Amino acid sequence: MAKNTEDLPWWKKTVVYQIYPRSYMDSTGNGIGDLKGIISKLDYIKDLGVETIWFSPFYPSPTDKPYKEHDCGYDISNYRDINPEYGTMEIFDELSEGIHSRGMKIMLDMVMNHTSIEHPWFKESRSSRDNPKRDWYIWRDGKKPNGKKPPTNWRAISGRSWEYDPLTEQWYYHGFLPIQPDLNYRNPEVQAEMLDTVRFWLKKGVDGYRLDMFQALFVDDEFRDAPLSRHIVSDDLDILFRSSKRTYHHPDTFEFAKKLRATIDEFPDKYLVGEIMASYETLKKYLGEITEDGTDNNGLNLVFLFQSTTAGMKAKTFRKLIKDYEGWYPYPYIPTWVFGNHDQPRRISRMGNSIEKAKLNAALELTVRGVPFIYYGEEIGMQSVFIPKNESRDAISYAFGWVPQFLRNFIKRFGLLMNRDECRTPMQWSSSANAGFSPAGVETWLPVHQDFQKCNVEVEEKDPDSLLHCYQRFLKVRKETPALNAGSITLLDLEKSPKSLLAYERRGLTKGEEQIIHVFLNFSKKMVTFTNPTSNVQLLVSTTIQSNPVEGNNIILNPWEGIVLK
């Protein structure tokens, strides 16, 4: 039985905004973003109406090296400090205080699976076979007879998964790039250290974590070869006809999810969201079991559901997604709604760069049941920027250097970016040079999109019909309406209604009273008219500013219009 919205933990109702620190705001004029820059934009974020800010990593990482030798922060060389390129611990404290004093929450990215090759632990580990840190990573002899073949046939996302180290004549394992050796979670010291790291930031006031590549924490302890798979890429991440069963989704990782949950639950009101590539069924294992009182689960609080990132703009597609999510993750589980991040093509670029569709997409994202994740710039319609292979910065682009440009362009159509720079370009703040991200004359670390003079915060703030205002309106209504931010969802099956219509009811309890809200979304370039199936007639919000959708018993929606009725 659902609880009163007021009694639910904040993270079940929140809206998350993801910032890629290198690209948000440059306060020093060196072409890359930094923490002070972010601090200067906190009022903007507050006014947007999001409630939690997730930061991609800003810990020390060898970002001073050439781009192909690091993963822009996802290879950490010290888990308990700030990368000097971005600021200091004092500035972090100022940022955290600035977020909390505005009533928002802060969420960090915890890259637990692997460290940087430059981490002092790894440097020690590789120095000799009997170094005390040797067993903090996964070292093995190569296959016989001479040990010059990798220990297993496992695949990493970037291709090969073992690197030979001539110094000690053994191989180390990595699930991502060779510069990111995997930690050995079978070593109790590693577990203790990482759980303490998690506590370190929670004690500093951080409210939650996004967990990077969580599916990869434990690998097969017998180091058996991976069997064949019939997939090129499967939901559970079999890659190129090789099963992922030895490297991902190990039962010990499901157990560790509970241990991690117990660790954050030592502190009140914290939460975890896992980045896990998996089928619905496997994902559910990370969420653990439902607690005795039926109001929570005991594994990760949330997991990303990435199915929406590639969903086409059709009513029937979203109808199916909602059915799937509700079928697999009914209350007390909470689905997540993700349309983009720092690894994926920008959502609007998957919708023909249409602002109308982007508005409808926002209306859906902010009115379905679940926690929405908005990637910076999505709220103003920032598009992917085409960056040719020979100009890329992304280490993945180098790792797949052999893939020619035409093939990259083709693969992109399926939502896979071989150069993730394309979705990481500087935030577009204004029509000034460098879109107001860096001062004029500075070369920004990635190019600014050439449409910045019309797609930017300053311009859109002045236009009530902009995408930015649309996000603001929906975020405000969502926050103020308990049924929307925490209620149940039921799809409406409307007889004789147009195929392009998606309609659902949201019901929530507030102060013991039931609130019932209806959402109608028109996934079509044509106007639609249908009989109002509800007794609700008051318009709470629409994607269109001059909307007057209720006429007598009828509802009339403009092309691509989405509305909420009370």
Ligand code: NOJ
């Ligand atoms: C997933 C992150 O989202 C991606 O950006 C990163 O490169 C890999 N994990 C490795 O940490």
